[in-house]
Amino acid sequence: MRQTGRTTRIVQYVVEQLYNVGTCVATDHVVYEHEPNREMLNYFEDKVRREVNFKSHGSKDVKTTDLNVNEIPYIKFEIIKINN
Secondary structure: OOOOOHHHHHHHHHHHHHHHOOEEEEOOOHHHHOOOOHHHHHHHHHHHHHHHHHHOOOOEEEEEEEEEEOOEEEEEEEEEEOOO
16 A cells, blocks of 8 residues: 555645644644544554654644544644753
8 A cells, every 4th residue: 555645745734734833733734534533543643743843852842632524534733842
């Protein structure tokens, strides 16, 4: 099966928005292709968290809030600074 990198492109968009605006509401493409549930977004959430941590050299993290819009799970991401 050929991987298209859709999740990676969505993650890059979310991280860009977090650095520009500070918050972003998003979901992964898999919720539209299968029966949607929150567990499907765990990989997506972890990938956003890792990318923010990598780009900030460990000085930033994300706070997440679960949202449901028309029975489709979304995640609200907010960038936060880690106190070291």
